[in-house]
Amino acid sequence: MARKKQYNEEEVIKKAMSLFWRNGYEATTVRMLEKEMGINQFSIYASFKNKQGVFLESVKYYKKQLNSIKDKLKNSNNGVVGIKEYFYNFITFSTEGQIRKGCLVTNTVNEVKEEEEPEVMVELKKFANEIRDLFVSNLKQDDKKSNSLVQQQADYLMNAILGLSIASKMFTKEQLDNIIEVTFTNL
Amino acid sequence: MARKKQYNEEEVIKKAMSLFWRNGYEATTVRMLEKEMGINQFSIYASFKNKQGVFLESVKYYKKQLNSIKDKLKNSNNGVVGIKEYFYNFITFSTEGQIRKGCLVTNTVNEVKEEEEPEVMVELKKFANEIRDLFVSNLKQDDKKSNSLVQQQADYLMNAILGLSIASKMFTKEQLDNIIEVTFTNL
DNA sequence: TTTAAATCTAAGCGTTTGCTTAGTTATCTT
DNA sequence: AAGATAACTAAGCAAACGCTTAGATTTAAA
Numbered sequence: 001m002a003r004k005k006q007y008n009e010e011e012v013i014k015k016a017m018s019l020f021w022r023n024g025y026e027a028t029t030v031r032m033l034e035k036e037m038g039i040n041q042f043s044i045y046a047s048f049k050n051k052q053g054v055f056l057e058s059v060k061y062y063k064k065q066l067n068s069i070k071d072k073l074k075n076s077n078n079g080v081v082g083i084k085e086y087f088y089n090f091i092t093f094s095t096e097g098q099i100r101k102g103c104l105v106t107n108t109v110n111e112v113k114e115e116e117e118p119e120v121m122v123e124l125k126k127f128a129n130e131i132r133d134l135f136v137s138n139l140k141q142d143d144k145k146s147n148s149l150v151q152q153q154a155d156y157l158m159n160a161i162l163g164l165s166i167a168s169k170m171f172t173k174e175q176l177d178n179i180i181e182v183t184f185t186n187l
Numbered sequence: 188m189a190r191k192k193q194y195n196e197e198e199v200i201k202k203a204m205s206l207f208w209r210n211g212y213e214a215t216t217v218r219m220l221e222k223e224m225g226i227n228q229f230s231i232y233a234s235f236k237n238k239q240g241v242f243l244e245s246v247k248y249y250k251k252q253l254n255s256i257k258d259k260l261k262n263s264n265n266g267v268v269g270i271k272e273y274f275y276n277f278i279t280f281s282t283e284g285q286i287r288k289g290c291l292v293t294n295t296v297n298e299v300k301e302e303e304e305p306e307v308m309v310e311l312k313k314f315a316n317e318i319r320d321l322f323v324s325n326l327k328q329d330d331k332k333s334n335s336l337v338q339q340q341a342d343y344l345m346n347a348i349l350g351l352s353i354a355s356k357m358f359t360k361e362q363l364d365n366i367i368e369v370t371f372t373n374l
Numbered sequence: 375t376t377t378a379a380a381t382c383t384a385a386g387c388g389t390t391t392g393c394t395t396a397g398t399t400a401t402c403t404t
Numbered sequence: 405a406a407g408a409t410a411a412c413t414a415a416g417c418a419a420a421c422g423c424t425t426a427g428a429t430t431t432a433a434a
Contacts, residue, residue: 003411003412006411027213031391040413041414042411046410051393107297110353155362155366156370158358159354159366162353167349170296170312179346182339186369189379189430189432190431191381191432192380218421229384229424232424
């Protein structure tokens with residue numbers, strides 16, 4: 001056998017995710033990834049094939065983080081995720097110490113072109129659908145709501161959370177809290 | 188004196204705006220602008236100084252278009268802009284024939300970094316504030332609303348319209364219409 | 375008709391991009 | 405201890421980026 005990797009792949013992806021998140025996909029260069037991840041280009045390409053590979057792993061890690069938040073909310077609420085609580089956690093997670101970076105996925109949906117990075121777009125759309133499904137299954141708890149009303153409100157909530165991703169870059173925490181409150185008085 | 192310009196500056200900016208809108212700021216190269224605008228690099232730099240200059244003019248043109256829609260709504264409604272109607276026109280304008288391109292300004296806010304393009308960000312923030320002011324002045328028509336409620340609802344509407352910019356890239360026209368309906372049941 | 379000035383074309387500048395390759399170093403098996 | 409193999413370093417590749425420059429062409433005033 002031979003030499004061992006001097007780095008842990010999940011640890012360097014965590015750093016890469018942070019950089020992509022702050023910086024956007026295209027604007028993040030492989031040279032910047034080198035510095036942030038603490039390994040050089042050869043190692044990056046050896047572990048993740050190419051820049052897109054690093055990004056796809058970053059999205060996986062992002063998903064994992066957001067899902068562990070979801071699971072915590074679920075466990076503290078009889079197996080049901082409270083959507084309002086999810087919203088609050090979403091914007092807290094989206095800002096995570098440093099403000100004005102929005103949601104990694106929303107940022108990238110807005111930036112990347114389907115024709116140029118189809119593999120990336122597939123992952124991002126999956127992600128969006130998972131969140132929408134979460135809204136749907138929560139709204140269905142209320143038997144009084146018709147199926148079409150559930151779909152309509154799920155879209156409304158998706159719109160609100162997409163908005164929050166951008167709004168989190170320009171508004172104060174208080175304003176964001178108010179927005180969430182008003183958003184839910186409708187349901 | 189000397190030779191005359193073979194092109195009309197507003198006409199070529201119109202074309203440039205369309206390209207930036209579809210494509211994003213960074214992803215639009217000067218070579219692409221050459222083809223779209225139908226003039227070559229020398230002329231672009233002579234008329235607009237640099238790529239940023241072309242973009243700033245494009246935003247001006249975009250603003251002008253959106254404001255003329257606003258003025259029409261104003262004139263057909265006793266000098267007051269109905270916000271709901273503004274929303275409908277906003278998403279129609281945002282899709283404008285070809286779907287999935289969102290709002291030029293929202294797209295760019297999401298993409299451009301304040302440190303790298305401060306002049307661009309100044310313009311974009313001005314634009315966002317103008318729209319928010321429109322919401323505020325409309326909401327103030329209702330004397331029963333307190334000042335703080337007006338501010339809160341204005342933020343809520345900003346969030347919804349930011350969301351719509353992204354949502355217009357992923358949702359159907361029907362879904363977008365539904366989202367707008369639910370958004371306004373609160374106000 | 376001449377002349378001066380602005381507009382055009384097209385080539386090319388230096389820099390940065392994602393990615394590769396040649397050559398060295400470390401570590402596991404035998 | 406020796407040899408094999410994978411991980412490392414660092415240099416460099418072609419292509420694309422924003423922008424500039426040299427030189428030809430057009431136009432309007434003198």
